[in-house]
Amino acid sequence: MQLQQMYQEIILDHYKNPHGRGLRDPYDAESFQVNPTCGDEVTLRVRLDGEQVADVSYEGQGCSISQASTSVLTDLVVGKPVGEAFKKLDAFLELMQGRGEVEPDEDVLEDGIAFAGVARYPARVKCALLGWMAFKDAVARAEGKA
Amino acid sequence: MTTTVSAPLDVAALRADFPILGRTVRDGKRLVYLDSGATSQKPTQVLDAERRFLQERNAAVHRGAHQLAEEATDAYERARALVADFVGARADELVFTKNATEGVNLVAYAMGNAATSGPEAARFLLGPGDEIVTTELEHHANLVPWQELAKRTGATLRWFPVTDSGRIDLSDLDTVVNERTKVVAFAHQSNVLGTVTDPAPIVARAKQVGALTLLDACQSVPHMPVDLHALDVDFAIFSSHKMLGPYGIGVLYGRAELLAALPPFLTGGSMIEMVRMEGSTFAPPPQRFEAGTPMTSQAVGLGAAVEYLSELGMDRVAAHEHALTVAALAGLAEIPGIRVLGPPLVDGDVADRGGAVSFVVDGVHPHDAGQVLDDQGIAVRVGHHCAWPLHRRLGVPASVRASVYVYNDLDDIDAFLAGVRETQRFFGVV
Numbered sequence: 001m002q003l004q005q006m007y008q009e010i011i012l013d014h015y016k017n018p019h020g021r022g023l024r025d026p027y028d029a030e031s032f033q034v035n036p037t038c039g040d041e042v043t044l045r046v047r048l049d050g051e052q053v054a055d056v057s058y059e060g061q062g063c064s065i066s067q068a069s070t071s072v073l074t075d076l077v078v079g080k081p082v083g084e085a086f087k088k089l090d091a092f093l094e095l096m097q098g099r100g101e102v103e104p105d106e107d108v109l110e111d112g113i114a115f116a117g118v119a120r121y122p123a124r125v126k127c128a129l130l131g132w133m134a135f136k137d138a139v140a141r142a143e144g145k146a
Numbered sequence: 147m148t149t150t151v152s153a154p155l156d157v158a159a160l161r162a163d164f165p166i167l168g169r170t171v172r173d174g175k176r177l178v179y180l181d182s183g184a185t186s187q188k189p190t191q192v193l194d195a196e197r198r199f200l201q202e203r204n205a206a207v208h209r210g211a212h213q214l215a216e217e218a219t220d221a222y223e224r225a226r227a228l229v230a231d232f233v234g235a236r237a238d239e240l241v242f243t244k245n246a247t248e249g250v251n252l253v254a255y256a257m258g259n260a261a262t263s264g265p266e267a268a269r270f271l272l273g274p275g276d277e278i279v280t281t282e283l284e285h286h287a288n289l290v291p292w293q294e295l296a297k298r299t300g301a302t303l304r305w306f307p308v309t310d311s312g313r314i315d316l317s318d319l320d321t322v323v324n325e326r327t328k329v330v331a332f333a334h335q336s337n338v339l340g341t342v343t344d345p346a347p348i349v350a351r352a353k354q355v356g357a358l359t360l361l362d363a364c365q366s367v368p369h370m371p372v373d374l375h376a377l378d379v380d381f382a383i384f385s386s387h388k389m390l391g392p393y394g395i396g397v398l399y400g401r402a403e404l405l406a407a408l409p410p411f412l413t414g415g416s417m418i419e420m421v422r423m424e425g426s427t428f429a430p431p432p433q434r435f436e437a438g439t440p441m442t443s444q445a446v447g448l449g450a451a452v453e454y455l456s457e458l459g460m461d462r463v464a465a466h467e468h469a470l471t472v473a474a475l476a477g478l479a480e481i482p483g484i485r486v487l488g489p490p491l492v493d494g495d496v497a498d499r500g501g502a503v504s505f506v507v508d509g510v511h512p513h514d515a516g517q518v519l520d521d522q523g524i525a526v527r528v529g530h531h532c533a534w535p536l537h538r539r540l541g542v543p544a545s546v547r548a549s550v551y552v553y554n555d556l557d558d559i560d561a562f563l564a565g566v567r568e569t570q571r572f573f574g575v576v
Contacts, residue, residue, distance in 0.1 A: 002172070002173070002521065003517070003518060003521040003572070006517065007514075007517075007572070012573075037529055038512070038513055038528065038529040038530065038544050039529060039530045039534060039537065039544050040513070040543070040544075041543075061543050062511065062513075062543075063511035063512075063513035063514050064511060064513075064514050064573075065513070065514075121517070124513070124517070127513060
């Protein structure tokens, strides 16, 4: 059954107990992203400390995939240099756009590798990327201000 | 149901006309197709009609004097006549458009063009102080074009609210539709809730104040007998691909005298009367609204679809869908943690509710519910179904929608209900 490949325990755990959830102050920039086909949305804030991602906080409504993926994102990027965070973003993008053909690197993506099964379902890739796109946008805004 | 029905649909037999229903999905599972509200499957008769046209009579219509051009034109116009007959209209009152959405835009843009057209178009004029009325349960296709028309002309958009049970709230009908109202656009049947609105009171009030009416019949014409002359609406739109027909073609109905006065929307070839460098005059309807080479084989396919539906009998189609809808609603009512949107069953039945059943599963996002259903071969729609304001009104971000058609049977409903229970089990909410 492919369903278990998609809904890995890791994903369901992040969905039920999301990490870093809630909007926090202070922050440098905020991004609001919406998936127009289903109405899922996320508001995500980024605080940078020099080159470091000091905090990512978020609020949103959406399916397990979009919510869990945003939770995983915060684990992966908070405390990391922006350059490294963007490398992870690229790796996650590559995984999600790989139609299940890309072998993820656990050293880079950690819990993010659980989304490999989601990549087989093109309709759900947007869900998995919602928070990541908000992060990318928020960092760009924060850097634009600096 | 008050309709008398001679014999129920022979679903087992007619399923053989839809080869796609014989395929399997997701590792060999029987396909349970419950997404006909989005698009219907196509019977062999429709596909054959398109192919036969292209193999035997293909030519550009309404031009050329050769035999093929004559035969193609005849086939195209015969399709128009078949569709007109199917909805109780005259052939010259039907315009073929790219899709139903284009039909709404055609009327909205043509009304916007009234300001730069002749005196016969004055009745369509609209500007600051005038009002456009729609409803909170509309598909975006019958909302956004009116928002944009209001923006272009300075008119004000108003809308009927929706009741908690998902019906258009007409309690303030005489206020919402008033002397300033120019057009009232509303759905015959909600694509989300299945609720059927009786056009009569809205049409009567609109006539009183001299407003035009436009009926979104996308979810009614495929599923029940519809007689547009009897309903007395001014305009109506519906869609081929939701009624067993091909993609790429929709229908706009307009009362003959209105189409005769309505300015064109898209202009170019085929829609002109006389062209000079300084300016042009336009053909009478429906040609005035069919600029460019039309979707000919698709029209022929749509003609075959209405012949197919006529042979089934729309009364029987409606009765069949009603039985399936009641079975789905009754089954869902027995599952704890399910919230059905729209009118519930009362004493085992529900009136004026077509075959779309939308619901939410407590603790499971609609996207996730749809995924578990899909894993069992059950195709439903998840999301806001192009009716975002309605979902907002009902207090849910999205929903799961199961929608039935002629080829669905009680086995499909049983599989669906079992699938919903499996969804709850999978996500551990029961």
